[in-house]
Amino acid sequence: MPEAHWYIKNCRLFERLSSEQILRLERCSRMRTFPKHSSVYLPTDPADGALLLTQGRVKLSHLTEEGKEAILAYIEPGELFGELALIGDSTREETAETVLPSTIIFIPADELERLMTQSADLALGVSKLFGLRRRRIERRLKSLLFRSNRHRLVHLLLELTEQYGKNSPEGILIGIRLSHQDLANIIGSTRETVTMLLGTLQSEGLLRISRQCIVIRNPQKLSEEIHTPFHLPQPTEAHSELPRPRAAQALSLKPE
Amino acid sequence: MPEAHWYIKNCRLFERLSSEQILRLERCSRMRTFPKHSSVYLPTDPADGALLLTQGRVKLSHLTEEGKEAILAYIEPGELFGELALIGDSTREETAETVLPSTIIFIPADELERLMTQSADLALGVSKLFGLRRRRIERRLKSLLFRSNRHRLVHLLLELTEQYGKNSPEGILIGIRLSHQDLANIIGSTRETVTMLLGTLQSEGLLRISRQCIVIRNPQKLSEEIHTPFHLPQPTEAHSELPRPRAAQALSLKPE
């Protein structure tokens, strides 16, 4: 499978490896495609490796006993996930399922660890990856403790704007479609509350909802609400079809 | 300062470094003592290095605009903190202040990064450290989303039991004194609610509060409540004075 080779080589994390190291990595990796809405792994599955998403979208979540789904993250092409297997976890602690048809490369943990001891560059890269994700989740924690649902939702919308924002005539369009239920599952609220809050925000002129897409009309004012300055994230043009292979970019290790 | 040398050398993270690397690290590090309740760093301070706590206790927290304090973590001797400086953050994102008189070694970020590129072992160690903390915080996030205050508190008590638990005649004693306000600030609730919940739990016979200390009488039943098995953590004997230099142990990188 020459494709696996291509994807591995073009992932930032691995670019400093020698070609024989990549070859070896490729040989013990397994590439697999999944239809949409299928399970990649479940809690209690053995955590024996990390996964590299090359196409599609994966949702990481956790089901509570009462049947509520806490969404931990969405994974985009080029991103690594399930990488906590590296620290010696024996089993997964969350559910990973595809949202779109996806292709995924599985990388055994022991092999990756072996490579990390060989390549300090790789190990440094993984450190930074972990660090970035930890910072993200710590910010999220802060936005949840003591905060009203409105605050949480606004915070989430701004995060989505930074990650998926595209310029459009009347503001920044969020380039990922999430149902109100999904949004609620990210901030730990309910569908009805999210519907209502979005309605309120719309009536306040802060955003507009059209054809299942959210357009942030006033990012500045929205971010004032949560007292964090908003950095315009070089948004790409809406409707400009992004080139498929974003693999190299998505794992960028620069400090955002 | 020969002591700094000793502490650095005895930290798990650094044990694989050559003696000249340690020497160099020591030379650019700065050791400092702080009285209790003093500030180590504030948000917006430049994040130019990581810190190693050798004695005392440090609280990491974040103040909301309404004046509430979200406690992110307590740092114990031998633990590294402020290490997100390594991923290129320019400023701190939280407050670090001492709870007890403390002595802290400051390690410049650029030096640490240089060392990581030299020693894959060190880089691997830092990866695992980041990974462990991320896992911890992810678990905490899960215990917050959709959960009642009772659930959050029980979860926290079990966490504290694993971290600070000591055997005692009538159950496991939590060896750290936190006020109800502190507990509330960790789970994002209010002091009054925590007081009430602790009262309820006590009347249910799950725990007992004596002289500002919490004794878990029935860890098993408590953990059933949150549907997570409880692993008895080789608890040390209460009243057995622990040897002072726990530095080497606390940063243990084994998967708990």
Place this chain on the structure above:
DNA sequence: CCCGATCTGTAATGAATCGCACAGAACGAT
């Protein structure tokens, strides 16, 4: 283009918990 399935909007009800107020208890520095 059509129809079942999923998603969105709205409203009424009630539970959880916050905020405030205050009294008594425990602590710790002198």
Place this chain on the structure above:
DNA sequence: ATCGTTCTGTGCGATTCATTACAGATCGGG
């Protein structure tokens, strides 16, 4: 031991938010 300070216990009104219920809109596969 003493006294000021911080912590704990408790009660009650106010508020936010989950829950339930249902109708209309929208989507997407055939």
